[in-house]
Amino acid sequence: MSTDATGTPSTDASFRAALDAFAARTRPLVALDFDGCLAPLVDDRDAARPTPRAAAALAALGDLPEDRRPLLALVSGRPLEPLSRLAAPPAGTALVGSHGAEVRLPGDDAATAPLEEHERALLADVTAAVRRVVETHPGTDLEPKPAGAVLHTRNADVATASAAARAVVDGPGRLPGVHALRGKDVVELAVLDVDKGRSVQMLRERLGADVVLYAGDDVTDEHALAVLDPAAGDVGVKVGPGETAASFRVADPDAVAEVLEHLVAAFSR
Ligand SMILES: O=P(O)(O)OC[C@H]1O[C@H](O[C@H]2O[C@H](CO)[C@@H](O)[C@H](O)[C@H]2O)[C@H](O)[C@@H](O)[C@@H]1O
Numbered sequence: 001m002s003t004d005a006t007g008t009p010s011t012d013a014s015f016r017a018a019l020d021a022f023a024a025r026t027r028p029l030v031a032l033d034f035d036g037c038l039a040p041l042v043d044d045r046d047a048a049r050p051t052p053r054a055a056a057a058l059a060a061l062g063d064l065p066e067d068r069r070p071l072l073a074l075v076s077g078r079p080l081e082p083l084s085r086l087a088a089p090p091a092g093t094a095l096v097g098s099h100g101a102e103v104r105l106p107g108d109d110a111a112t113a114p115l116e117e118h119e120r121a122l123l124a125d126v127t128a129a130v131r132r133v134v135e136t137h138p139g140t141d142l143e144p145k146p147a148g149a150v151l152h153t154r155n156a157d158v159a160t161a162s163a164a165a166r167a168v169v170d171g172p173g174r175l176p177g178v179h180a181l182r183g184k185d186v187v188e189l190a191v192l193d194v195d196k197g198r199s200v201q202m203l204r205e206r207l208g209a210d211v212v213l214y215a216g217d218d219v220t221d222e223h224a225l226a227v228l229d230p231a232a233g234d235v236g237v238k239v240g241p242g243e244t245a246a247s248f249r250v251a252d253p254d255a256v257a258e259v260l261e262h263l264v265a266a267f268s269r
Pocket of ligand 1: 033034035036037040041042043044045046048075076077078079143150152154183184185186188218220
């Protein structure tokens with residue numbers, strides 16, 4: 001298993017042991033981030049796809065016999081529609097989109113947290129403000145979401161990206177009721193107070209999971225990694241470099257796939 005040595009004290013042996021112990025539990029939940037975790041980051045967000053190896057490993061988990069299959073979830077900043085379309089997860093996978101503003105649990109219809117009148121008005125104001133920033137900062141882009149607006153800066157030069165992010169954070173980001181989330185080359189302004197930590201806790205409770213594995217690459221994933229309890233068997237996996245609350249680290253989406261392949265073998269024993 002390809003862990004790296006970028007700061008997290010883990011060994012192949014301890015990682016394998018944690019995965020094997022996780023797979024031996026009664027109702028394990030495998031919860032995964034999408035962009036940067038299953039899918040490499042790309043300039044065109046509509047072109048993001050899981051690597052072939054990650055897609056195959058996720059499908060193999062979903063194809064396990066029912067009595068050996070873990071609960072599966074994707075927990076993403078993406079809205080549900082593109083998340084579901086781009087990730088194409090196995091049937092029965094719980095989906096959390098927009099950092100928790102949208103949820104689709106197995107057997108249920110998708111539910112988007114309803115916005116109150118003042119939140120709808122705030123969302124319109126915030127979206128218009130981010131659009132104005134985009135119009136004056138070449139290479140930046142607006143991604144509208146059901147409960148937020150995202151400034152993308154990946155395709156802008158460094159100075160423009162920095163100026164645009166500052167304009168958004170110091171402008172609409174300071175409006176009362178707006179929650180700013182920084183991610184990789186994105187600033188998201190949400191009108192609901194959501195994060196992946198609360199999303200993972202919600203999934204744990206509503207799916208009845210007795211242990212959770214979570215993998216993610218971005219700072220927004222740290223909310224999820226921080227609510228895990230390794231002493232109780234939870235397994236946190238940081239993808240790529242950066243500070244983390246995770247106990248284990250892997251390099252990239254194909255290394256995430258290797259973790260999932262190890263789980264497929266462990267669940268099959
Ligand atoms: O929680 P995630 O599944 O990791 O989603 C986080 C954000 O992902 C998308 O943006 C990121 O991926 C893009 C495609 O690779 C990349 O161009 C961008 O720079 C990344 O930040 C998505 O567009 C956002 O809405 C998500 O919040």
